[in-house]
Amino acid sequence: MRTLIENATCVLPDGTRTASVLIDNGKIEAIDPSDAGAVDARIDGSGHVLIPGVIDDQVHFRDPGLTHKEDLHTGSLACAKGGVTTFFEMPNTNPATITKEELEKKYELAAGKSVVNFGFYIGATPDNVKELQQVDQAPGIKIFIGSSTGNLLVDEQAALERIFAETTLPICAHCEDETTVRDNQKRIGGGTEFSDHSRIRNVEAAVVATRRAIDLAHRHQHRFHVLHVSTAAELPLIKDHQNLISAEVCPHHLLFNTDDYARLGSLVQMNPSIKSAEDNAALWEALLDGTVQVIATDHAPHTLEEKDQPYPKSPSGLPAVENSLALMLDRVNQGLCTLEQVVHWMCEAPARVWDVVDKGAIKTGFDADLVLIDMNKEQTIRNEDQLTKCGWTPWDGVKLTGWPVMTWVGGQLVYNDGKVNPDLRGQAARFDHSRGGYWNYSL
Numbered sequence: 142m143r144t145l146i147e148n149a150t151c152v153l154p155d156g157t158r159t160a161s162v163l164i165d166n167g168k169i170e171a172i173d174p175s176d177a178g179a180v181d182a183r184i185d186g187s188g189h190v191l192i193p194g195v196i197d198d199q200v201h202f203r204d205p206g207l208t209h210k211e212d213l214h215t216g217s218l219a220c221a222k223g224g225v226t227t228f229f230e231m232p233n234t235n236p237a238t239i240t241k242e243e244l245e246k247k248y249e250l251a252a253g254k255s256v257v258n259f260g261f262y263i264g265a266t267p268d269n270v271k272e273l274q275q276v277d278q279a280p281g282i283k284i285f286i287g288s289s290t291g292n293l294l295v296d297e298q299a300a301l302e303r304i305f306a307e308t309t310l311p312i313c314a315h316c317e318d319e320t321t322v323r324d325n326q327k328r329i330g331g332g333t334e335f336s337d338h339s340r341i342r343n344v345e346a347a348v349v350a351t352r353r354a355i356d357l358a359h360r361h362q363h364r365f366h367v368l369h370v371s372t373a374a375e376l377p378l379i380k381d382h383q384n385l386i387s388a389e390v391c392p393h394h395l396l397f398n399t400d401d402y403a404r405l406g407s408l409v410q411m412n413p414s415i416k417s418a419e420d421n422a423a424l425w426e427a428l429l430d431g432t433v434q435v436i437a438t439d440h441a442p443h444t445l446e447e448k449d450q451p452y453p454k455s456p457s458g459l460p461a462v463e464n465s466l467a468l469m470l471d472r473v474n475q476g477l478c479t480l481e482q483v484v485h486w487m488c489e490a491p492a493r494v495w496d497v498v499d500k501g502a503i504k505t506g507f508d509a510d511l512v513l514i515d516m517n518k519e520q521t522i523r524n525e526d527q528l529t530k531c532g533w534t535p536w537d538g539v540k541l542t543g544w545p546v547m548t549w550v551g552g553q554l555v556y557n558d559g560k561v562n563p564d565l566r567g568q569a570a571r572f573d574h575s576r577g578g579y580w581n582y583s584l
Contacts, residue, residue: 368437
């Protein structure tokens with residue numbers, strides 16, 4: 142499919158300007174071609190913005206094992222609608238992705254189901270270092286330094302030392318100290334209110350685990366990415382080691398705080414928990430000053446029936462992939478950040494952190510993963526409009542200005558005029574870990 146997107150405001154690596162982009166054979170063939178030749182489709186981008194496709198490096202699509210909440214097809218439909226052209230999925234599925242064989246099965250499953258591009262982390266356990274050593278085509282290794290399902294919890298120091306010392310893939314971690322969490326549970330009697338969740342999974346739990354992981358990364362000189370930073374107190378730890386450490390924040394930790402439990406209850410129950418308004422402000426400043434480089438969703442759907450259970454039976458997690466880009470575009474329209482910053486946080490930075498080949502920028506020769514945006518479009522988020530299988534969002538009723546209107550994946554128009562083409566299929570992302578991550582190369 143040969144497509145010419147004409148006269149859009151393009152966010153390019155060297156600046157934002159009006160340009161035309163020629164797509165052919167799934168690649169960006171040229172920017173401002175002198176002669177595009179015959180094309181199959183000609184898109185008038187006048188009055189719209191063209192950006193690289195969003196790379197969401199942290200999702201939970203529940204496939205296999207818990208597909209009543211989400212699966213790779215429905216999750217990818219939500220991605221396409223939201224301008225997410227590539228996702229990386231976490232290993233805590235059933236069965237868990239903790240062997241090379243299970244990782245390969247995930248890729249095979251996604252190839253038949255996902256309308257956008259995909260990648261899968263391999264999960265660390267206390268005793269699977271040999272499996273971790275055999276994998277190269279994955280964004281990295283995921284460690285749960287804090288409660289998780291099955292045998293994915295890695296809390297013993299000796300096991301963590303082996304993982305950091307004896308593997309080469311980049312490592313990321315869920316950082317909440319298990320001992321601190323359990324002590325807090327005992328102290329408040331297990332908790333009965335949703336707000337107790339932030340008292341149990343408190344600032345100390347996050348800081349203790351993040352400090353521990355960064356110490357491991359520093360001593361072993363192992364690239365490390367701090368997932369879903371939720372507290373102001375973690376930021377100095379991250380900033381002190383920025384030649385080795387990268388970090389990300391999620392929309393819910395930027396936009397929700399403990400005051401929202403009264404209104405939303407379990408719908409904003411997350412791990413790590415939401416924190417204070419002061420933490421919101423500090424995380425936003427950390428994005429703006431570069432301490433935190435990436436925005437990702439930690440999309441983790443549960444059914445409303447599951448969420449409606451009393452605390453602590455209610456599960457943690459919320460869906461976000463189809464609204465994350467629009468939430469940030471709305472902040473651009475409010476003057477809180479620039480469009481170029483959003484593209485850096487959601488497109489370029491994750492490509493650099495995880496050494497993704499040919500993605501994250503509008504650049505000749507790169508994959509034609511692109512999103513056309515109407516910065517003036519106003520639309521209200523509604524539960525009934527969500528494509529995620531769980532069918533709800535904590536932002537139900539929120540009006541945003543600035544929305545994706547077209548999404549291309551590998552040059553294929555997968556989302557247009559409010560509709561996703563469910564028959565298209567994305568491809569496995571490719572990684573070149575010799576690049577050395579965020580601090581060692583630019584797109």
